[in-house]
Amino acid sequence: MTDAPSPQPELVPPPFLRRNYVGWVVLSLILTLLFGTELASYLTRDTKKSSQFVHVEQVFEEDLKYRESLNALGAKMEASDKDVVPLLNQLAPNTTTSARAAMLYAAILFEQGNQSKPSDLAVLKAGTARERAFHEIYSHQVLRATDLPAIKASLSDSKFLDRLALAHALEKAGKPNPRAGLFSQAQKSGLFIVIGVAVTAFVLGLFALLFIMATSVGRPLPGHATGSITLGEADGLALRVALLLSLYLGVSVFIALVLRTASTNVTFLVDGLLIIAGTVAICRAPILLKSQGPVSGLREIGVQKPTFRLIGWGAIGALANAPIVVVVTLLSSFLFKALPPAEHPIEQMLRSPSPWTLAVLFFAASIQAPFFEEILFRGTMLPAMARVFKSPIWAGVVSSCLFAMIHPTGIPAWPGLAAIGGMSAFLSYRTGSLVPSMVMHCLNNAVVLALSVAMN
16 A cells, blocks of 8 residues: 655745735836826916016017127027917916016017007006006107116116116117127126037937947847846835935925925935935845845946946937937927927026025936936936836836836927936846936936026
8 A cells, every 4th residue: 555645835935935915006107106296287387477477578688688699790690479379378478467577578578660559558657666667668659868777777687578668768869889788798708608508418429329329229238137037026126226216205395395394405415315325225225126035236236336437328319319309309399389399497597696506406407316216216216117118128118108108298308208217227138237327317417407507
């Protein structure tokens, strides 16, 4: 009689092979919250009349600065109706109730060679000294030289609209060279620098693109630093992404509650330092990513010691991405021209920044943002999605779109941001490291910030 076979113990898969959807669920909820918040903020940004008028003034100022700079070079350029009419249409319904709308409307209309109607200026007649000065300027076809001192005393040299109104007053009084003080030489030089840098980056970017194609197309890529992972490991990465996004939200809430009375510079600095420290801590958390056990450290997801090769790839990627972003942004501006234009919250801080403000902004844009966002989107989200989708390309597309959509800029800027994310994803697979994508992200933000300062 043979012995009955002994029961075999039930095989339990190791933790790194088990599926766990908690990370994906939490990640989906957080992304939905962030996307909904940013979209709602963008779509309601111009519903307040005050913010709408500020935006109109900024758009008109940049357009006029561009035209004045070209005119200084001898290239005569007049404002086209397609640029100005939309601005006038936004202001026209408010000229009888808002002094700011009336002042803007009168100045823009005069730039077009037209005179305001008395009904459009009535709200200014009994207003402040500044508003009465605007009424005096735009309610007369001609001004006397004796009118100018009182008008000038009521206007501010630091305000663009006041300088423009004074230029119009000098023109009506027959003074020579009335627009001499409209923009400083430094402002015009800044625009020339921006144009020169943009053209140079575009041309060099084409050569960088050719280099990337010649060294990458048809050749096997090293792949992502995480290597080949299981679905269970992808779930662990998704949980880490959710933790990083929770960190982002938590720090924002902390800043709003604890530092609500602090200056913007202080809140930006504290926010950046907390996010960097929290990111390092989360990346050292004992979440199973590899079969050997819990991973502690950043090397696992591609944060390695920078080498000249990796830094060089980052610089090449930044150049190669320049023409792509330009073309995509131009196309996006055309496709979404019916929507409010893209705008970043820090643009207001760049209009008259102090050295301390510039230092804080460069830290936030060129150190904190590249470090956190590359770890979040390219270090953890990208390989997790690549395993789930079974395609690094689709993972790159989806993660890049999500990267763009959580930025507080607005829909027209999203395609350009997605292009930046796409190049970062490519670099992480081309080099097997996050260092190049961090370098590219850093250079991109630093250059954009520097050019924005030069423009202002």
